[in-house]
Amino acid sequence: MTTELEDYSQPVLPGSGDSDYERYLRTDELLSLQKTPEEWAHRDELLFQTVHQSSELWLKLAWTEVEEATRLLESGEANGAIRLLRRSVESMRIVHGLLDMLEQMSPWEYTRYIRPVLGHGSGFDSPGFSNIRRVSPALGQAFHKLRRDADLSVVELYQRGREFEELYQLAELLIEWDERVSVWRMRHYKVVARVIGDEVVGTQGTPVELLGKLIKHELYPELWDARNELTTLAKEHD
Numbered sequence: 001m002t003t004e005l006e007d008y009s010q011p012v013l014p015g016s017g018d019s020d021y022e023r024y025l026r027t028d029e030l031l032s033l034q035k036t037p038e039e040w041a042h043r044d045e046l047l048f049q050t051v052h053q054s055s056e057l058w059l060k061l062a063w064t065e066v067e068e069a070t071r072l073l074e075s076g077e078a079n080g081a082i083r084l085l086r087r088s089v090e091s092m093r094i095v096h097g098l099l100d101m102l103e104q105m106s107p108w109e110y111t112r113y114i115r116p117v118l119g120h121g122s123g124f125d126s127p128g129f130s131n132i133r134r135v136s137p138a139l140g141q142a143f144h145k146l147r148r149d150a151d152l153s154v155v156e157l158y159q160r161g162r163e164f165e166e167l168y169q170l171a172e173l174l175i176e177w178d179e180r181v182s183v184w185r186m187r188h189y190k191v192v193a194r195v196i197g198d199e200v201v202g203t204q205g206t207p208v209e210l211l212g213k214l215i216k217h218e219l220y221p222e223l224w225d226a227r228n229e230l231t232t233l234a235k236e237h238d
């Protein structure tokens, strides 16, 4: 009996591209999503588009996992939710790291050549961030329902964290998620100040100053407040 050797050089998946790598990842489409050199107002548009487009991909993964983690929590699968929330947190770390690359641009070249071709484009219209704003409150609600079902206040959950390990881990992941979003905002504010200044208005007329105020926004204020209470309570034990 003869066995035919498989020709690994030939693609087997449907789609365009010479190899399965290109077909599966749809690299033709992906790599045509950036302006061509002929279209560039400035060559740093490639850097600018790469950072924004890749940020949108990681944000998509982050909120998709938060949404699924919420569904898992609602059906009582806390461990499954914990696994996914770790990914959301890591995704935000990557999005945070991507901001470093924007500081490789010259503020003059950005404001003179790139900013004028952005139209009214503004981060307020980022689909990734809009979805983060949409899905994050439901995660908080699902967590607080589980906590209430265990008959615990947030402060009690922290005091008795060793007894309620899963709930404790969840609380810590929620605050980590909240913190990652805020820390991104802080970093973004600094990048904006460094590139266009902090006493100017954005492409949709928003004063950059307002971005500084948004840093204080908390997704899960109860989890932050509990720290204040715990500090007060600990002092009473002195």
Ligand code: HEM
Pocket (backbone or CB within 6 Å): 051, 052, 055, 056, 099, 102, 121, 122, 123, 124, 126, 129, 185, 188, 191, 192, 195, 196, 201, 202, 203, 204, 205, 206, 207, 208, 211, 214
């Ligand atoms: C040179 C780089 C950047 C500059 C100069 C910049 C500038 C600004 C400005 C001025 C605003 C205020 C709204 C407006 O008027 O447009 C804003 C908001 C925002 N930008 Fe950026 N941005 C930059 C990079 C990024 C990147 C890489 C992302 C990643 C997705 C991003 C996402 C956002 C978001 C989500 C907001 C809304 C603020 C919030 O919800 O806290 N920006 N940006």
